[in-house]
Amino acid sequence: MSSEFEIIDRYFKKKMKQTALGVGDDAAIINIKKNREIVISSDMLVENVHFLKNTNPARLGWKSLAVNLSDIAAMGATPRWATLSISLPKINHGWLKEFSKGFFKCADQFGIDLIGGDTTKGPLTISITTMGDIKKNKSLLRSGAKINDDIWVTGQLGMASMGLASLQGTLKLAPSLKVKCIKALETPTPKVLIGSHLSRYANSCIDISDGLVQDLKHVLKASTVGASLLLNEIPCDPFIHASKKYQFALNGGDDYELLFTAQKKHRLAIEKIAKKTDTAINIIGVITKNKNLKIMDQKGKSISFNKRGFDHFA
Amino acid sequence: MSSEFEIIDRYFKKKMKQTALGVGDDAAIINIKKNREIVISSDMLVENVHFLKNTNPARLGWKSLAVNLSDIAAMGATPRWATLSISLPKINHGWLKEFSKGFFKCADQFGIDLIGGDTTKGPLTISITTMGDIKKNKSLLRSGAKINDDIWVTGQLGMASMGLASLQGTLKLAPSLKVKCIKALETPTPKVLIGSHLSRYANSCIDISDGLVQDLKHVLKASTVGASLLLNEIPCDPFIHASKKYQFALNGGDDYELLFTAQKKHRLAIEKIAKKTDTAINIIGVITKNKNLKIMDQKGKSISFNKRGFDHFA
Numbered sequence: 001m002s003s004e005f006e007i008i009d010r011y012f013k014k015k016m017k018q019t020a021l022g023v024g025d026d027a028a029i030i031n032i033k034k035n036r037e038i039v040i041s042s043d044m045l046v047e048n049v050h051f052l053k054n055t056n057p058a059r060l061g062w063k064s065l066a067v068n069l070s071d072i073a074a075m076g077a078t079p080r081w082a083t084l085s086i087s088l089p090k091i092n093h094g095w096l097k098e099f100s101k102g103f104f105k106c107a108d109q110f111g112i113d114l115i116g117g118d119t120t121k122g123p124l125t126i127s128i129t130t131m132g133d134i135k136k137n138k139s140l141l142r143s144g145a146k147i148n149d150d151i152w153v154t155g156q157l158g159m160a161s162m163g164l165a166s167l168q169g170t171l172k173l174a175p176s177l178k179v180k181c182i183k184a185l186e187t188p189t190p191k192v193l194i195g196s197h198l199s200r201y202a203n204s205c206i207d208i209s210d211g212l213v214q215d216l217k218h219v220l221k222a223s224t225v226g227a228s229l230l231l232n233e234i235p236c237d238p239f240i241h242a243s244k245k246y247q248f249a250l251n252g253g254d255d256y257e258l259l260f261t262a263q264k265k266h267r268l269a270i271e272k273i274a275k276k277t278d279t280a281i282n283i284i285g286v287i288t289k290n291k292n293l294k295i296m297d298q299k300g301k302s303i304s305f306n307k308r309g310f311d312h313f314a
Numbered sequence: 315m316s317s318e319f320e321i322i323d324r325y326f327k328k329k330m331k332q333t334a335l336g337v338g339d340d341a342a343i344i345n346i347k348k349n350r351e352i353v354i355s356s357d358m359l360v361e362n363v364h365f366l367k368n369t370n371p372a373r374l375g376w377k378s379l380a381v382n383l384s385d386i387a388a389m390g391a392t393p394r395w396a397t398l399s400i401s402l403p404k405i406n407h408g409w410l411k412e413f414s415k416g417f418f419k420c421a422d423q424f425g426i427d428l429i430g431g432d433t434t435k436g437p438l439t440i441s442i443t444t445m446g447d448i449k450k451n452k453s454l455l456r457s458g459a460k461i462n463d464d465i466w467v468t469g470q471l472g473m474a475s476m477g478l479a480s481l482q483g484t485l486k487l488a489p490s491l492k493v494k495c496i497k498a499l500e501t502p503t504p505k506v507l508i509g510s511h512l513s514r515y516a517n518s519c520i521d522i523s524d525g526l527v528q529d530l531k532h533v534l535k536a537s538t539v540g541a542s543l544l545l546n547e548i549p550c551d552p553f554i555h556a557s558k559k560y561q562f563a564l565n566g567g568d569d570y571e572l573l574f575t576a577q578k579k580h581r582l583a584i585e586k587i588a589k590k591t592d593t594a595i596n597i598i599g600v601i602t603k604n605k606n607l608k609i610m611d612q613k614g615k616s617i618s619f620n621k622r623g624f625d626h627f628a
Contacts, residue, residue, distance in 0.1 A: 020351060024536075025456050026388040026521055027355035027446075032346050037334060040429060041341035042443060044399035046436030074340040085358035085441045115354060118441075122360030127399045127432075127441035129356060132341075142339050207340055222339075 004119045007091065011100040012114060018080055019113045028115035030081055036133040041071035047124040052167065057095045059186040060126070061102030066190045067209065068130040069110055070256040073195025074207035075141075077134035081115045082107065087122030110192045140198060140205035140260065145223035149203055149261035149287040152270065154191045154279050157212055158236045159184035161252025162245075177239055188256040193277035198260055201269050205260040211251040213293065216259060220293060228294045229285035231303060246303075250295070261287055318433045321405065325414040326428060332394055333427045342429035344395055350447040355385035361438040366481065371409045373500040374440070375416025380504045381523065382444040383424055384570040387509025388521035389455075391448035395429045396421065401436030424506045454512060454519035454574065459537035463517055463575035463601040466584065468505045468593050471526055472550045473498035475566025476559075491553055502570040507591035512574055515583055519574040525565040527607065530573060534607060542608045543599035545617060560617075564609070575601055 008023060016022040021029035032038055045064055047053055065082060072079035084103065088096075107114060112130070163181030165171035173181060191207075198205060204223060208215045212234070220227055232241075236249040262270060267283075274281040288294075294302050322337060330336040335343035346352055359378055361367055379396060386393035398417065402410075421428060426444070477495030479485035487495060505521075512519060518537060522529045526548070534541055546555075550563040576584060581597075588595040602608075609617050 021453070021455070026385040026519075027353045027391070027453075029351050029353055029389075029453055031351050031450070034348070037343050037345045038352065039341045039343055040395075040397060040443075040445070042397040042399050042431045042441075044401055044432040044434055044436075044439075044441060046401050046434055046439075049401075049435050071340040075343075077341070081354075083354060083356040083443055085356045085443075087358055087360050087363075087439060117356045118358040120358050120360055121363050122358075122439060123437040125358075125360075125401060125436060125439045125441075127356075127358060127439075129354075129397055129399075129443040131354070136345070139335070139341075139343055141335070205340075 007096065007119050011096045012084065012117070014104065014114060016113045016115065017111070019115050022113060022115045030115065030131070032133055035136050037136050039072055039075045039077040039132045039134055039139060040129065041068055042127065042129040043068045043071070045126045056186065057098035058102030061099040062106045062187045064126045064128055065103055065106040065112065066188050067256060068128045069112070069190035069192050070207040070209065072130050072132040073190055073192045074205050074258055075134065075139045076195055076199030076202070076205060077132035077139060078196045079110060079112055079130050079132035079192060081113050081131040083129045084114055084117035085127040086117070087120045087125045089121070089124060110190070134199065138199045140202050142204055142206050142219045142222035144204035145219050145225050145261040145287050146203050146263070147225055147287055147289050148264065150264055150267065150283045151227060151229065151259065151261050151285045151287060152281055153208065153212070153235060153257055153259050153284055154194060154281050155255070155257040156235045156237060156280070157208065157255050157257060158240055158248030158252045160188065160254035161248045164254070173239070177237065185254060188254065190256055191258045191279060194273060194279040195258060197273045197277065201266040202260040202262045205258055208255040208257045208259050210253050212259070213250050217293060219259065219261070220291065224291065226288040226291040226293060227285055228288050228296065231295055232298045233282060233284045235280065235282045321410065321433050325410045326398065326431070328418065328428060330427045330429070331425070333429050336427060336429045344429065344445070346447055349450050351450050353386055353389045353391040353446045353448055353453060354443065355382055356441065356443040357382045357385070358439065358441045370500065371412035372416035375413040376420045376501045378440045378442055379417055379420040379426065380502050381570060382442045383426070383504035383506050384521040384523065386444050386446040387504055387506045388519050388572055389448065389453045390509055390513030390516070390519060391446035391453060392510045393424060393426055393444050393446035393506060395427050395445040397443045398428055398431035399441040400431070401434045401439045403435070403438060424504070448513065452513045454516050456518055456520050456533045456536035458518035459533050459539050459575040459601050460517050460577070461539055461601055461603050462578065464578055464581065464597045465541060465543065465573065465575050465599040465601060466595055467522065467526070467549060467571055467573050467598055468508060468595050469569070469571040470549045470551060470594070471522065471569050471571060472554055472562030472566045474502065474568035475562045478568070487553070491551065499568060502568065504570055505572045505593060508587060508593040509572060511587045511591065515580040516574040516576045519572055522569040522571045522573050524567050526573070527564050531607060533573065533575070534605065538605065540602040540605040540607060541599055542602050542610065545609055546612045547596060547598045549594065549596045
């Protein structure tokens, strides 16, 4: 039977591009350029909690890393390094081959070195820590939103949660939309490219992983401000507008889009960055002095929403 | 029911001592001094694989961090930061309180900031990434052992694996020794204090987590050398010598002692460091040109050993 060391050699050892010492010793070593600081984030994905049993391993490998890169992007930093710890019920070479293929597809696309980790027996659990760097004191925090800031979001919201609902049989979608939603759920694109450009213009940023409402509330609380959103401006598939199933866009998890706030005077500059990085962006509302979160329909009436975002213990 | 955020606030948010930004945003931020580099290690501990069901949570909290610090110590670096990802079958406040108490007892003793992580539902799994720093190009690698180097080990070997065997009912120990062995198993002391002093004198270093033989073999392979060990010099409890149960000292896992090699001329300096850091150390053999690993009994006869060290997939 293969040992832990053989698995690492076979599936998880690759040439390092920006790392002093990678996989194979007690620890990895990285160097940081002058006037840069290090940004670190960890995520854990558990079978049957964060992904369904029998999820395609290549897509799971992609997503495991992507969700972590999203956090680094939300800081305005450039992700560079990751460690991967994984527990597996048994050694399945077909599964490992596909998982590592998906993982490295994402790693290569965004320039990440896998520098270490752990492999062990256990229920299928994937734990990743990603590190990036950014110019000192330039990180985008949740606490930086200012009154009258525009509230921007990237991409389309609600796609991943519709994909999950459709896989679980609680939502019926047209075949082509279903494919799109499952793709959003299983292989999200972390907004790394635009993220590292935002720190020049944005005042605050967060990645939308637990649903727009819940994640925006984190920003509002940290910044001690409120927000007013226009329901019609929230970027989502026409199906959501037509069916009024706004809960997917407002509370659906797993979007991995960025929400950021910035002064109105930066609109043009931000649109330029979005174009340059081929990222769809939209202004969905404004930061307010009043500390509530209001969502207005097209008639200007405030709508109510009573569901919290995704919470693994709820 | 408590949410993920309440759990983090309640049990895992502490004042940072050496961190630009800790728990609470998308990612943490750390700064590194000039001419230092960062050393990173990850470990994953799974219930029923790395620890028994119903292990005391405070001791588990200690050990989860300690095993990771041991890897940083084995690089000759100073551990400073950790992220903790944990999946739990359900929220048990008594368990969380004790686990975090044990975790922070270890963190405080060795000066570690908990800077981030993840908390989720799932089978009990603990995944930690630890970061430390060291002067540039001064890390101790497995590949640095030189012919004629002394082979040193800290502490006593085999204690933890005897503790495990006694808990599993396959080894009978006198009550006082049993207590000592279970303590070694459940609350190992990572050799952080001596570790950060070794880089001046040692040529190579590794932490003994999978058993002396297996871990020494990693050093020999990476350094393309061999070794000759004196069985009688291997520091272990008199019970092992008396009962000839050397398999615990040679192949037992979970010791978290350091094995390092250094030129003979540094003996005095190393002994001084050991005294200063209150660390027991012993020379157990020598690095040889012949690429085998030989273990000699007190009559100078080579003994055979056929068990590999601990491997989670074996």
